[in-house]
Amino acid sequence: MEHIKFTLSATQSLPNPAQVGVVASGDLEALYKPGEGDQLEVAIVTSQENSQNLWNNLFERICAAIDLPAGKLTLHDSGATPGVARLRIEQALEEARDA
Known part of the structure; x- marks a missing residue:
């Protein structure tokens, strides 16, 4: 299992925690998990070795499309495709915004 961590700029806050997927x-x-400030901490546990570049590219596309919230995002990947991950x-x- 590979563990990947990085921090992204956040431009909003969301009020609720959320859990989706299995x-x-x-x-x-x-x-x-919502947080204060201007950063989103991302922690990924993946079964795919050497996937740092894949995750960096995915989050570059996500950052270009949506405003990220402050807090912590934990991902447990069991071989999901980039489309499913996004x-x-x-x-x-x-869910965190609307719950």
């Missing part, structure tokens, strides 16, 4: 289903679990991340942030 671990070990060929899917991806995304857990969001879907789960966006679902978690939507």
Whole structure:
């Protein structure tokens, strides 16, 4: 298992925690915990070795499309495709905004 961590700039805050997806289903679990400040801490546990560049590219595309919230985003990846990963991340942030 590979553990990847990075910090991104955040431009908003969201009021609620969120959990979407399921671990070990060929899917991806995304857990969001709201925080203060202007940073989103991202922690990824993935079964895919040497995937740092893949995750960097995915988050570059996400950052270009949406405003990230402050807090912590934890991802448990069981081999999800980049499309599924992005879907789960966006679902978690939507749930945190609307719950």
